[in-house]
Amino acid sequence: MGKASPETLLVCEHCDTVYRRRALVRGEVARCALCGAELERHHILSVNAMLALILTAAIVFVQANMWPIVTLGLSGQHSSTTLWGVILAMWHEHSQVVSVLVAATLFFFPLLKMSMLGWLLWFARAGRRAPGFVPLMVALHKLGPWTMSEVFVLGALVAIVKAHAYFEVTADPGIYAYAALTLLITVFAGVDLRQLWDEDLEARA
Numbered sequence: 516m517g518k519a520s521p522e523t524l525l526v527c528e529h530c531d532t533v534y535r536r537r538a539l540v541r542g543e544v545a546r547c548a549l550c551g552a553e554l555e556r557h558h559i560l561s562v563n564a565m566l567a568l569i570l571t572a573a574i575v576f577v578q579a580n581m582w583p584i585v586t587l588g589l590s591g592q593h594s595s596t597t598l599w600g601v602i603l604a605m606w607h608e609h610s611q612v613v614s615v616l617v618a619a620t621l622f623f624f625p626l627l628k629m630s631m632l633g634w635l636l637w638f639a640r641a642g643r644r645a646p647g648f649v650p651l652m653v654a655l656h657k658l659g660p661w662t663m664s665e666v667f668v669l670g671a672l673v674a675i676v677k678a679h680a681y682f683e684v685t686a687d688p689g690i691y692a693y694a695a696l697t698l699l700i701t702v703f704a705g706v707d708l709r710q711l712w713d714e715d716l717e718a719r720a
């Protein structure tokens with residue numbers, strides 16, 4: 516192994532201090548001795564495990580969008596609606612800004628994030644760097660805070676409980692699918708994606 520090959524060195528993202536890398540044990544986190552920033556953490560999930568997680572999330576995502584999320588009943592009449600039903604209804608009720616925000620944070624951003632992760636992981640699995648690797652990693656980093664299924668699930672459940680005073684309201688499978696998706700997203704939030712940069716280096720070395 517070379518004296519200063521990139522695999523053996525770690526650079527602090529915050530203060531640029533350079534460290535010699537050593538293998539981490541399960542659950543261990545390496546921190547910068549100067550500024551305390553996280554340098555690296557032990558990889559809990561392999562690339563294959565992450566890919567499996569993304570595929571599961573994609574399946575749940577399809578169900579969350581196809582199944583109705585809520586059924587409203589008023590004087591014997593029942594109507595159920597999907598997420599897209601809600602978004603379109605809001606658009607027609609002159610809440611265009613809210614409907615665009617909901618569509619972006621609950622549909623387009625998660626979809627974009629899952630596709631990008633799936634693409635990167637698919638190539639990482641073969642030990643290769645996916646086409647568009649650098650811009651995609653940057654985009655994923657920026658997209659981080661913009662998927663808010665957890666806020667949606669909580670908000671929807673509160674609204675369902677509140678509306679219960681006026682209508683017959685029942686939560687439908689779609690909302691549970693969203694709850695499951697929230698759990699998957701939370702698991703993924705704990706994954707250090709920086710390891711993808713290394714996985715590639717190891718494969719090429």
Ligand SMILES: [Zn+2]
Nearest residue numbers: 527530547550
């Ligand atoms: Zn530092």
